[in-house]
Amino acid sequence: MDGADMDRAGMDRAIVVGGGIAGLALSLALLRQGRQVLLCEQAAAFAPLRAGITLSPAIFA
């Protein structure tokens, strides 16, 4: 289903559950398509959780 199909189906709004890297990336992609996004995160605030994504220099090559 591409963007035009989603427009025809009335899918111009999305609810994304979870504000981790996946939810944030999906929200950004949908916003860039011009869709309205409601991002729901259960945590009261964004803060480090002992987990992380390590990006080695090679990925930017």
Ligand SMILES: Cc1cc2nc3c(=O)[nH]c(=O)nc-3n(C[C@H](O)[C@H](O)[C@H](O)COP(=O)(O)OP(=O)(O)OC[C@H]3O[C@@H](n4cnc5c(N)ncnc54)[C@H](O)[C@@H]3O)c2cc1C
């Ligand atoms: C200790 C540790 C070290 C790690 N180190 C590395 C590393 O060095 N390199 C690497 O690449 N990866 C690492 N990872 C893995 C990496 O952190 C995860 O793969 C990545 O964060 C997953 O992202 P995600 O968005 O899918 O999920 P998450 O980051 O888990 O985000 C999910 C979000 O959804 C929210 N949520 C869940 N349920 C609900 C609900 N019902 N309603 C609302 N919000 C909800 C949670 O609060 C959370 O914020 C590590 C993980 C851990 C635990």
